[in-house]
Amino acid sequence: MNKRWLILATLAVLGAGLGQAQVFTWPQKWTVAKPGEATPGGVLVGSTISDFRTLNPFTTAEATNIPTIMANGVGLARYDPTTAQQIPWMSTGWTVSNNGLVFTFDIRKGMKFSDGQPITSKDFITTWKIQADEKVGSNAYDGWYIADKPIILKALGDYKLQATFPSISATALEQMSFTPWPDHIFGPVYAKEGADGIKKMWSLTTPPAQIVSAGPFVLSGYRPGERAEFKKNPYYGEWNKDEQGNPLPYLDGQTVLIVKDTNADLAAFLSGKTDTYAPSTVDQVSQVKQAIGAGNLKATLKVNASPVASSQFIVFNWNKADNPFLQMVFRNVSFRRAMSELTDRKAAVDLVYGGLGFPTYGSVYPVLKQWVDPNIPRYEYDPKAAAQLLASIGFRSKDKDGWLVYSGSDKQFQGKRLEFTLTTNTGNNQREQLAQLFAKTAKEAGVKVNFAPVDFNTLVGQLLAKGDNRPFDAILIGLSGGGLAWPFGQNVVPCGTNLHMYNKSGSCLTPQETLMTALYFKGNQTLDFKQRVQIGYQLQQTEAQLQPIIYIAGPAYNPAWNDRTGGNHPDSILTATWGSRETELTFIKK
Amino acid sequence: MVRSAQAGASRSKSQGRIVWEQFRKHRLAVIGAAILAVLYLLAAFAGFFSVYTPDYYTLSPSYSYAPPTHVYWRDPQTGAWSRPFVYAINRQFDLNTLQNAYVEDRSTKYPIRFLVRTPEHPYSLFKIFHSDLRLLGVAAPARLFLMGSDNFGRDLWSRVVYGGQVSLTIGILSAAISFVLGLLLGGVSGFYQGTRLSLSPGWYTWLLEGTKGAGGWLVMLALSLAWGIVGVAVVRATLELVRLSTNGLERVIWIILGLLALALVLRIVLWRPLKIDPDDLIMRLVEIIGAIPTLFLLISLRAVFPLTLSPLFVFYLVVGLLGFIGWGGIARNIRGQVLSLREQDYVVAAKAQGASDLRVIIRHILPATASYVIVVLSLSIPGFILGESGLSFLGLGITEPYTSWGLLLKSAQDGGFASFTNRPWVLIPGVFIFLAILSWNFMGDGLRDAFDPRKRR
């Protein structure tokens, strides 16, 4: 917790006076707009690639969904993008018990839902109860349990909330930053009909007038497959103000177009139909840049603003009981290092991402700068070193077709060719190209890589197969997600978990895996940020030693916006993590 | 068939000659045929006409999206004529457009050589003859990109030539499959409409009938077995539905319905056989397949075959799927025509004279549908070439290392507007698709008029 913020918030309360809302003031440093520059009114138009599925905040599962747009992340705490620290938002502050298990929040007074009803501890409690009910099937369900033990919430009066954690958790505050949904709407239904009643609520055909939000926006219209329209929540501005005391959001509303085709999405931005755009390929970036350069479009484009929060990698299967030769090869750390040295990350960035990308060397995404250990060993493209490493494990000579064959100490594998199949999912161009590129550089070193893309579901099935004999050789895929508080996956790092992709025998096979598992839990139970970062570094060092996964590269984040819109982030916080703007501080220039 | 007087008058000429003379009158058709001949020739001898193997590229130096190589006939400085030559190019990155830009290195001229041997890039013709003789080539480090290169820096011309092998073959093979199915099923359906086929034993009725051979018994037993399985399935389904029921009334309804269904099965097994018109059967099948929009049928069927380990297998799969999708409409149309034809006087007359069904179908009915078949066949081959590109657009078509025009066009589409403004040469595969489809259509049109005696001039 942060004492300075508690004081600031208290000051704000005093200033606001009695009977009025306790105001959360949005710092000027979160926007490039000059004080007083922003004008109220206007509609921000954006787009999303997939259709909206539901209005129900408890069952929604899409990446971009209507409840999230309405709420815009409103919760007890939020991150300050300039410091990456959590600060009070719907609360005025919190205390943590000495054992680190009990969090007590002071809920901000004077907050209201878009229908004018006050927001109190009841709303938080009801939201928690519904999310933690397994019968509802909420995506937020797993977050409420730590090793199968539940987090317990308790209301201490209308404006105090207590959360008791079963064990210390580094992500406790992130978990407690959940958005409350109205108890006066969901509570009675949940009490009467339970989970089934909740699941039936707020479908796409529900009239927008019945939808209520705690956040800056509330739905005002939805046209199936076409767009969703939002208007501002008039009560939000009572407790959210800029430094001049103007109510937020500035915007009257927001429209999100559903554009399934990436070219149509680009065309919408180029023609001025949409205000914001995040081009994902160099061709799209280049089109925007050329349109701006030719004076056809008045817009701002930030090329290579930061890496995105995802990366692509190759994982080798350690569980190949029916092919002891490949199992022996894949389990050999020298082989994996050699493969890392046969990965031409520079060419990948150059050809696949058209120069707008970043090479990756470890499991922490490069965008999470505070978490990336700058000193981890990097195995750059070096075919000679790779050849030496391969020779050291027995691949010295080549057969008549030029492929390396085994002539090492193990008699049963004599003369076997170094050949394996690399798969990825069909339809993902960038992955397919990365795989083709790897196959080519490997070929030049005499390693035969057969590239065969398969259907996504098949790929996942293969990757997640358990046991000592799994049905693939090597897979090229990417993961995304991962928090700011502890960026290692709870079911990725520890042995025996679902996404411990290289070894799914159920137990650790190497001392490094055992160490990484221990470090994962240790870090996750360390509340002090600096200590946690050190544990993270140690984890990355261990991982680099083992090279269980060959990280390749990831694309860049290149946000663009029409110059009609103001109030974007200053360049220092214009990253994939924080985005290009705070919607609350965004305004339309007159 | 009633022959027209015109056709009778020219009987002195051979049939082939008449067709050829008629065909030649159709100017567009002749042009189409010529273009097709060139395209198929290029595809057949792709190894010879290509400059590089289709998947050849280098990473250093990289030639990503290099424009078509400028071929010089005159020295740019002196203006003197010479044999055609090119310059080597160097890649640069244009920071204004964020696209590749290439500059020529004018220090050395690299003459274009004809009929070169490229031992490092051998190829095979029809998988039988091995060779390394190519029509064109230049010495390294210069590169000859007749139509530019793709993002890896692979020669687009070579890929187009090889892609033609896939695209052009798919058209013909798929059309052949759907026509065999369509003609067969449509013909049978139309011709036998009205006759009824027994689908279940109906023991009582059967036993009352006259003589019975061993084959009859075998059929009866097989049918009984099949219906036995149906009976078991009915019982099983009823039990499950009863188990899933939430209240007593529902349970009772399911039991009653189950018993009724079982009684029905017993009735058609023991008492009255279930008779079905083959026309109904086939047309219902057409309806079932036709009910599913082509696009979704294709995608869903394609998804059934996930293990796309062999790209060659994918190729045959695409052919089979496209062929399978196409036959329904053809069958329905053929049936419509046959229905009308079999009532025609000359068919009725042939039947009355005791001609066998087979003879009537082959001699009288099928020839009369020829006009329709040729029209639709010539229309459907380009349709399948388009279908292949549609599948590629969805990422369900041919996979690397094979290539097709559809796949090449898809990568142009993926590039979006940059393909138009920054590297228009990647659109060239589209031109080939365009040419092939147009030519097939023109040729089909010409063939149609040429084959049909009634439409001659």
Add this chain to the structure above:
Amino acid sequence: MTAYLLRRIIQIIPTFIGATLLAFIIIQLSPGDFLTQLELDPKFTPETIARFRQQFGLSEPIWLQYLIWMKNLITGNLGYSFAYQAPVLEIIWPRILNSLVLVGLATVFLYLVAIPAGVFGATRQYTLGDQVVSFFSYIGLAVPSFFFALIIIFVLLQLKFHFQVLPFPIGGMTSSNYDSLTAWGKVGNVLWHAVLPAFVIVTADIAGLARVMRGQMLEVLSQDFVRTARSKGLADRKVIYKHAFRNAIIPFIATIGGLLPGLIGGAGLVEVVMNWPGITPLLLDAVGQKDIYVIVGFLTLTTGLLMIGNVLGDLLLAVVDPRIRYN
């Protein structure tokens, strides 16, 4: 005739079961299910996913899933979408209506252009006019529709860049001020958005239809009864439209049954590229995610319509062509 009609209607039942079962099996044959995509998400534990599977009824055997679905269908319930967490009909119906607008407009365009073009070609066989008409109708056919749509968007963008005008909107179905328009304004607005996508769809079909029409027309024109009519001195126009045209149109009627599901089947990839909120983008998602009941529910609707359409087509055929008997 009544007996025939009755038989056809009874036959709808097995066809219907066959079609839905086939669709069900095809979709289920491919690996994975709706929840597979969640498995790569670090947020979800395998237990949670297993529980979802149970809740969605995906852990039951396929035949039982089908049986349950069929049972629900009898009570008028088309099923429940996993992705949308809502009844299927609620999800697909608005999208089908959107498609209907687009494809309806395209079909009108198509018949208005293709049939006259075919008749024109047949009556002026081998003239310059015939060849010009064929050539232009083939051009549309020879460009893949998804690519043609991209070209159209590109041209629109260039117009916008160089002349600051947008004669037609880039994608979408309604303008942002749609809700404030008058009733006629709304119709006009939708049509204004539909013109270009409909144009793209039509260009791909015109050549096919015009050509079949031309072929049929030529065929009929050379038949004896037309020759007789002509030799009797009937006016050419009358021969063509009263005798030849009526006969030439017969094969079209046989395919009219396919028109209805074609109408709600949407405009395929054009809807995707030109961002028309029709049924195709929705179904592509559903197929990709294996949201089975959305697909099967949609197929149920199209099958029903197709079968009704086919019965109508057969009846029409009998009306137009007295030689065809049903008994």
